[in-house]
Amino acid sequence: MGFWRPIPRAPQPRLVGAHQTRYTAQEERSETLTASDQNKTRADAVITVRKYEPVAYEEPAEGPVLTRIHVEESFSGDIAGDGVVEFLQAANPDGSASFVGIERVTGTVGGRAGTFLLQDAGTVAGGLVSGDWFVVSGSGTGKLAGLRGTGGFRANLGEGAQVHLDYWFE
Numbered sequence: 001m002g003f004w005r006p007i008p009r010a011p012q013p014r015l016v017g018a019h020q021t022r023y024t025a026q027e028e029r030s031e032t033l034t035a036s037d038q039n040k041t042r043a044d045a046v047i048t049v050r051k052y053e054p055v056a057y058e059e060p061a062e063g064p065v066l067t068r069i070h071v072e073e074s075f076s077g078d079i080a081g082d083g084v085v086e087f088l089q090a091a092n093p094d095g096s097a098s099f100v101g102i103e104r105v106t107g108t109v110g111g112r113a114g115t116f117l118l119q120d121a122g123t124v125a126g127g128l129v130s131g132d133w134f135v136v137s138g139s140g141t142g143k144l145a146g147l148r149g150t151g152g153f154r155a156n157l158g159e160g161a162q163v164h165l166d167y168w169f170e
Contacts, residue, residue: 039168040149040166040167040168041110041166041167041168042078042164042165042166043077043078043079043109043110043149043151043164043165043166043167044077044078044162044163044164045075045076045077045078045079045080045163045164045165046075046076046077046160046161046162046163047073047074047075047083047153047155047160047161047163048073048074048076048160049071049072049073049160050072050073050074051070051071051072051073052069052070052071053069053070053071054067054068054069054089055067055068055069055070064090064091064092064097065090065091066088066089066090067087067088067089067090067091068086068087068088068089069086069087069088069089069099069101070084070085070086071083071084071085071086071087071101072084073085075105075107075163078109078110078165079105079107079108079109079163079165080107080108081105081106081107081108082105082106082107083103083104083105083106083118084103084104085101085102085103085104085118085120086101086102087099087100087101087120088100088101091124095124095127096123096124096125096126097123097124098121098122098123098124099120099121099122099123099124099131100119100120100121101119101120101121102117102118102119102120102136103117103118103119103120103133104116104117105117105118109144109147109165109167110167112142112143112144113142113143113144114140114141114142114143114144114145114147115139115140115141115142115144116135116136116139116140116141116144116147117135117136117139118133118134118135118136119133119134119136120132120133120153121133122153124157127156127157128154128155128156128157129153129154129155129156129157129161130152130153130154130155131152131153132150132151132152133150133151133152133153133165134149134150134151135147135148135149135150135165135167146169146170147167147168147169148167148168148169148170149165149166149167149168150165150166151163151164151165151166151167152164
């Protein structure tokens with residue numbers, strides 16, 4: 001007593017052709033994950049930045065400058081609405097950088113309205129901004145409750161970003 005422990009589950013029979021076989025719980029979980037992969041929908045959009053406010057918070061004599069960047073942007077396409085994001089960035093003297101951020105998107109995805117959070121990570125190199133993001137679990141509201149997904153973004157510095165999100169609902 002005093003702790004919870006899962007009860008092992010015996011393999012369940014499964015028909016394969018005319019033969020019955022057994023498979024493990026691990027194989028069942030794998031099949032479940034594969035099934036949800038088949039239910040993903042691709043949303044493509046363009047981001048237009050409306051406000052970009054960088055503030056350096058550490059500028060050492062040598063090494064990367066650390067900057068907090070507040071961004072407000074608009075999404076158009078399969079994702080439509082507005083986003084507000086805070087980035088933390090480490091920028092090198094040559095203009096390359098790495099960044100992370102959390103963004104709240106208010107709008108629609110595939111015609112369903114609500115809000116959700118994206119967690120971003122990316123780089124700046126050679127005038128190209130690119131990275132990956134995922135929907136923070138449990139962050140969806142309204143008709144976007146249960147939203148999950150992964151995706152990414154790519155843009156030339158100073159231009160609108162091409163973005164995508166492969167999403168599903170739990």
